[in-house]
Amino acid sequence: MTSDTRTATDTANALIRASAVAISTGAGMSVESGLDTFRGEDGLWSKVDVNEMATPEAFQRDPTKVWAWYRYRRQKLSQVEPHEGHRVLAEWETRVPDLTVITQNIDGLHHRAGSQNVIELHGRLDVARCTYCDYNVQGLEDLGEEPSCPVCQKRLRPGVVWFGESLPDGAIETAFVAAQRCDVFLVIGTSGVVQPAASLIDVAKTYGATIIEINPNASEQSHLADIAIRAGCREALTEIDAAWRRSAS
Numbered sequence: 001m002t003s004d005t006r007t008a009t010d011t012a013n014a015l016i017r018a019s020a021v022a023i024s025t026g027a028g029m030s031v032e033s034g035l036d037t038f039r040g041e042d043g044l045w046s047k048v049d050v051n052e053m054a055t056p057e058a059f060q061r062d063p064t065k066v067w068a069w070y071r072y073r074r075q076k077l078s079q080v081e082p083h084e085g086h087r088v089l090a091e092w093e094t095r096v097p098d099l100t101v102i103t104q105n106i107d108g109l110h111h112r113a114g115s116q117n118v119i120e121l122h123g124r125l126d127v128a129r130c131t132y133c134d135y136n137v138q139g140l141e142d143l144g145e146e147p148s149c150p151v152c153q154k155r156l157r158p159g160v161v162w163f164g165e166s167l168p169d170g171a172i173e174t175a176f177v178a179a180q181r182c183d184v185f186l187v188i189g190t191s192g193v194v195q196p197a198a199s200l201i202d203v204a205k206t207y208g209a210t211i212i213e214i215n216p217n218a219s220e221q222s223h224l225a226d227i228a229i230r231a232g233c234r235e236a237l238t239e240i241d242a243a244w245r246r247s248a249s
C-alpha cells in the first residue's frame with residue numbers, strides 16, 4: 001500500500017464531515033490514464049518549447065506547426081480512458097451535497113468519468129474554435145492539417161487557453177467561490193506553479209478549509225497541506241474511498 005492508511009482514513013473522515021468540497025486537479029491526475037505531465041524530467045515542456053507551441057504569438061507565427069502538435073495530442077487523447085481515480089471523484093459528487101472539481105487539465109477525463117460539476121480553467125483539447133467568429137466544434141475527429149471555419153473560412157485553433165491568454169469567462173471567479181466555500185480543499189497532481197489556478201489553495205486556506213494534497217512529490221503548495229498523501233492519485237483516491245465506505249458501513 002503506497003499511501004499511509006492513516007492519512008487515507010483522516011482524509012475520509014474530513015470528507016464525511018464536509019458539506020462543501022473543492023477538488024483542484026492538474027496533469028498528475030491524468031498520468032495514470034497515460035497522459036504526460038508538463039514539468040519534471042519527462043514532462044511535455046522538456047520536449048516542446050512552450051514559446052513555440054503554447055502561446056498566441058506562436059500560433060500567429062506558425063499556425064500549421066502549432067496545430068500539428070495539438071492534432072497529435074488530440075489523436076493521443078482518443079486512445080486514453082479515465083482511470084479509477086476519476087471515477088471515484090465522480091462518485092463522490094453523489095455523496096457530498098456540494099462538490100466542485102476545478103481542473104487545469106484539458107483532457108475532459110473528469111467529464112468522461114461522470115463528474116458533472118467541473119470547472120475547466122484551461123479549456124478543452126477536444127474543442128476547436130474559429131480565430132475570427134464564434135464557431136466552435138467539440139469532438140476528437142481528425143480536422144486535418146490546416147482546418148478552416150465552415151462559417152467564415154478563417155483558421156480554426158485549439159479550444160485551449162495558452163500562456164498569456166485569459167481564462168474562459170467566469171471560470172476562475174466560480175472557482176474562487178468554490179474555494180472560499182469549501183470545508184475540504186483536495187489538491188491532486190499539480191505542481192502549483194501556474195496562476196491563477198495556483199492561488200485557489202491560498203483562498204481555501206484563508207477561509208479555513210482543511211487542505212489535503214495528493215501528489216507523489218512535494219509541490220510549491222505542500223507547506224499549506226494539513227494532510228499530504230505522497231502517492232499516485234489512483235491508489236490514494238481508491239484507498240480514501242475504501243476508508244469512507246468502511247466508516248459509512
Ligand code: APR
Binds near residue numbers: 122
Ligand atoms: N498522481 C498524482 N500526482 C502526480 C502523479 C500521479 N500519479 N504523477 C505525477 N504527479 C504530479 C507531479 O509530482 C507534479 O507535481 O503531478 C504534478 C504535475 O505538475 P505539472 O506537470 O506542472 O502539471 P500542472 O500542475 O497541471 O501544470 C499546470 O501548466 O503548462 C501549464 O496549462 C498547463 O494546465 C497546465 C499548467
